[in-house]
Amino acid sequence: MRVVVADDAVLLREGLIRLLTEQGHEVVAAVGDGPSFVHAALTHNPDISIVDVRMPPSHTDEGLRAAVAVRAARPGTPILVLSQYVEVSYADDLLATVRSGGTTGARGAIGYLLKDRVADIAEFLETLERVAAGGTVLDPEVVAQLLVRRGARDPLEALTTREREVLALMAEGRTNTAIARQLVVSEGAVEKHVRNIFTKLALPPDEELNRRVLAVLAYLRT
């Protein structure tokens, strides 16, 4: 894949470039601030971009705003946002660009992860592929916050512990296969849990993965 990397920390940026190159990807641009990223993403039209949230010039949520800007200029551009911290309100900003995608339908092509997750190389590379293919990937910590945020008034109370686990993994954007592997159960069991969850939450059942993720997220965010 052709990749744009944006991170002002040279150490990590070089690490990422090395990792991606070793895996046979091509890094077409490596930049260190928000405006350069917007420019690079729109010029090179990469298969995926990896962006750090905190970057110059503002040293606040520069990367996040740049990602939102790129997605506004070119809806559906696949972007994976990395950060030392994950916050629900940042995830909200990113997911908002999915809804405004309009014609792209159930295409998410957005990911939001803690930087640490890169250390799990295999998982990280798989995430890249998923986002590039239009998937939606959220960090488990964001999903946990989404679940807590709902507090007491809760149809989620009706779910069993196992169903909650499955719901969380769905919200992270995982496939049934991945969920089954993670929970060490059969895929059939996962499918059954998923059906139960959708019934209990009164969501329309959907076999297509990305539509399912977005439906679950939309549910959790309201």
Place this chain on the structure above:
Amino acid sequence: MPTARPPTVKDMTAITAPVTPASPATPATPEGHGGARMLRQLGVDTAYVLLGFPLAIIVFVLLVTGLSLGAGLLITLLGLPVLVATLFVARGFAEVERARMPAVLRQDRVGARYKTAGPDAGRWRRLLTPLTDLQAWLDVLHGIVRFPVSTATFSVVVTWWAAALGGLTYALWDWALPHSPDNSELPELLGFQDTAAVRITFYLAVGVVFAVTLPFVVRACALLEAWLAHAMLTGVASLRDQVAGLTSRAATAQAQTASAVSAEATALRRLERDIHDGPQQRLVRLSVDLGRAQQQIARDPEAARRTVDEALGQAREALDELRTLSRGIAPPILTDRGLTAAIAALAARNTVPVTLDLPELGRLNPLVEQTAYYTVAETLANVAKHSHARRCTVTVHVIDDRLNVWIADDGVGGAHLAKGHGLAGLTDRLHAAGGRLQVSSPAGGPTHVHAELPGQTEP
């Protein structure tokens, strides 16, 4: 200091002293609707001016006599006690004036301060101290200056009252006046006919004009006299009060700085310990593991792989701990998005469900944002750790330009502000930011925490 808060926390005891104990001047204005108030003030002002005149005469006579006598006798030294006695006379009357002033000026009473000789001062020193007191001489000066002023205001007030009352009641006693042809009445001089009807109408009109202007004229006279007294009799004292106010404000600022330094020192010590106990240990362990893996790799690749796995785990833990720590120092979401978003994020992470009553606050002064954030963070951490609460609420409101944060839970209570407890550091933090903290946490619960901060919005 406004103490508005919801009824649930009414029974709180204030733990820290308020920071600025400024007592605003309570106006002595009696409540009531306009007309009644004006009449009452007219009465007060009239009495003030009318009584002021005889007082002024007495003071003037006494002071002029005392001063001349004292000055004349100065060469015999007998003049000194006479002068001092005169000063005390002036002072006595000045006290009377200070007591009379507030009703007219609608201000709090300001006392004057006089120099007093120290308890171990000699007899001469005691005798002469009043002579070196600026306020004492100002009293004398006022006693003399007030005489012409008082004479003028007294005349004006008496004239206005007489004209108003006389004019309005003229119809009742016109018959009692002799109207001989050689008498020229005022209307007649102005070219009107000299008949009872014309006289009554004319004087009634004059009476009305004087009556309508009476409250204003009398007020002006009273104010003239009272401000003169105010300036000369309390000017020095209020100047001194102002200086004292500034000094105490400086002291408050100093206390704030001290609190800030103490809070910062404590926070730094804790940070150092946390880094040492947490990530530092993990990184050491990580490098040891990697070293082992390096050794193992040739001999036993499988063992090396396991060691590297462990090392990865250590690295992940170290990152987690570092993230928690830096969130504790300066949470990025607070810097990026302000207090509202940051508190919402805190609530989202808390293990005890939190109900938020949180307006969009916009950006506030960074210190206030940080302090409010830590208050909520620390308190919620305490709730999660110690309270056994099932739920809690965080309420934020701006009242009278001050930021109020309430955190309440339904837990077991027993939270303390004493040193060594989690909340102790908060008191310092709040103090440093010019705020205060109240905690009510009886054994058995519930716990209410109320923090109040100056809430100026970011310019």
